Amino acid sequence: MNNIDNEYVKTLARGAKLDFTGADLQAWQEQLAVAAGWVEKISGADTSADIDAPAGAGVALRPDEVKPFAAAQTLIADFPSSERNMAKVKKIL
C-alpha cells in the first residue's frame, strides 16, 4: 500500500479529475489515513471459505417487508412523541 503523502494525494486527485489548487490537501490526507484504517480493519475478517461476492452485490436475501410492519405496529405502534405515549411504550416493552 502506498505511503499517503502529499504527492500521493495529488496523484489520486488527478485520477479523480479534481483540481487540487488551493485544496485542503491536509484534510484529504487525514481522510485517506482513516480509509487505510478501514482497509486494515477488514483485513482481519476471515473470508477464506464459501465466498461468492460479485462486485456490487447489493441485493437482498428475500424481499418481504411484511414482518417488520407487524412488529413495528406492536412494538412501537403510532408514537408521534415520547411523552404523550410513554404509557403505551411502558405497557408494551
Next chain:
Amino acid sequence: MTSENKMKGMPVVISDNLMYAGHKTTCASKMLFNHTAPFTATAVQKLLDAGAVITLRAPEAEFAAGGVISLGGNLRFKPTYGRVSRNGLVAHASSMDRVEITAASARDIALMLSVIGGRDAADNTTSSLPVPDYEQFLNADVKGFKIGVLENSPKIETSAAEIVKISLPYMEYADACYNLISAAEFSANMERFDGLRYGYAAIAGPGEDLTAKTRAEGFGPEVKKKIITGQYVLSSENYKEAFVKAEQVRAKIRQDFAVAFKKCDVIVLPVSLSSAIELTGLPVINTGSALFAADKFKEENLFKTLQIIGL
C-alpha cells in the same frame, strides 16, 4: 380504493435528490444549483398519481455525502433494495441506494410503500414480486413471532412475541466495509459531473482542464473527500485489499443475517448498527431516539432507539 385516491390530498415532502419534472433538483450542491429536472422520478410520479400533493423539497447534505437528518419522533423506513424504483433518484452508492420513507406512523409508511413499490422497467434492479396492500398487515397477530436480538444487546421485553438470541459475528466489520464500498460507488457515480453535459461548468482558461476546475469549484469539501476516498479504494494498488475484500466481507455479513433469520422472524438492533443493513439491502424500520428518550430506558438498559429488520 383505487390507486388514484389512495393518498388524495396528502401532503408529501420529497428530498432534493429525487427528480420532479420542471422543478429544481439540486442535491444541495453548487454542481446542480440551477438544475431543473427533465423528468419525474418513478416514485414521485406514483405519489402524484395516487393524489398526493408535493409541498416541499427536504434539504439534505450535499449529494447525501455526510450528515443524517434527525428523525425527531418519526419513523424511517427503508424498503428492501429493489422494492421501490430508483429511477430518478440521483445516484449515491448504487448497490445500496433506496428511496426511504419517513413518517409519523407505521400506517403512513405502509400506505406510501403500497403506492410507490413495484417493478419498474426503467430500473432493472426492481423486483417483479407483486406489491401487497401493506396496511392489511398492520394489525396482524404477532403471537408466535420470534424477535432476534444480539447476545449483549440492551433489554427488550414484550409479551406479544418471543425473544431469541442471535449472533452476527461479522457485524464488527460492517462500518469499515460500508465506508469503503459506498466511497467507491460514490466516486464512480460522481464522474458524470464533468462540466460538459449538465450542471455547473467552470470557466476554464487556456491550458486549464475544464472538468477538473468544474469539479473543484462545484463540489463541496465532504463530497471531495468521499471522491478521493473512492479513488483510493478503486486504485489498482488497493483494489484487491480494499474493494474486493470489502465485497467479500459484505457477503459474509449477508450470510450472518441469513443464518440469524433461520431462528427469528425479525431482528431488533440499536439504530447505531445501521451499516450492515445498508450492505444487505434488508427492509428496516428505524425509530427516532425521541421515542425512547426517557431516563427509565437508560436506567434499565432498555433500547433507546430501535431498528426492526425483516427478511
